[in-house]
Amino acid sequence: MKNDNWWCGRFRGCGYKLTVPREAILDVLSLTDKHLSAEDIYLAVHKKYPTIGLTTVYRTLDILVSIGLIYKFDFCDGRARFELAEDSKGKKHHHHLVCTNCGRIVDYTDFIDDEIELLQLTEKGLSKKYNFKITGHLIQFYGLCDKCR
């Protein structure tokens, strides 16, 4: 196990051990631009390390979400889906376009300038009015993709 990966520091800092399954799972997530389910990840990891179990995948994903290394999404297809968080690997903050017919998901970062500005204003306003400490947001547009419309 190499201890020089970009995420080792964050991992150790939270008191977690570095293990083969955890590294393998992070590798899979680093190398895709898709939104993988736990089973997708299990299958991908399984090719290289056939002994790693689905249970460990679920457990690792929980940890990765809790320390903010990945995001967990619900695109309403009956399973959770995961994606590397932004800072992590040259990833940009983005929102999602979801096709309600075929399930296709498009990441978009366009128009984000106006959006970011309004989001920050809204967060500030909500924060004050409802006395919430806002830590994140979820923004998804639903519709029909070019193939399904």
Next chain:
Amino acid sequence: MKNDNWWCGRFRGCGYKLTVPREAILDVLSLTDKHLSAEDIYLAVHKKYPTIGLTTVYRTLDILVSIGLIYKFDFCDGRARFELAEDSKGKKHHHHLVCTNCGRIVDYTDFIDDEIELLQLTEKGLSKKYNFKITGHLIQFYGLCDKCR
């Protein structure tokens, strides 16, 4: 069964029969400002009509979502939650503030005008760029409520 409820037209228009369970379920949803789960609704309905089954609640909720009378949300507590759609009963379009600690959900309509304006711009832009026909959006802010922060 009274046939003069505001939603009877919409219901019949879609080819669905008017039944006691369906009326009871809509009644429950009309009378709350909370975001109820299928089981919440089942329990509430059960007080007045103890014979109505949970299965029927699930089936009715599916229909109500499909004809746009209610919305289905996932607030990440392991079950779907439902809420009357806007036009329906003096309800206003709103977004949600979700406490990630205690699960409290706040409806907010503040800032909604600016948000709507930006949303329409964004939808138009996305529509053109990705050739999506956009039909809806989901916007939620996450954080800690006044009691949990």
Next chain:
DNA sequence: ATTGCTACTGAAAACCATTTTCATTAAATG
């Protein structure tokens, strides 16, 4: 290197919200 302490692991079983099945009942229509 070896040890000891724990956290981590995989397999199997359990969990639990939701869906399916199927025999029965009730709504609609004329």
Next chain:
DNA sequence: CATTTAATGAAAATGGTTTTCAGTAGCAAT
């Protein structure tokens, strides 16, 4: 009222996720 067909409730099944538990491996101290 009779006919048609959708709707119903109970029970069983489903399937993604979580829990249990006995064995294993990371890693800090020796």
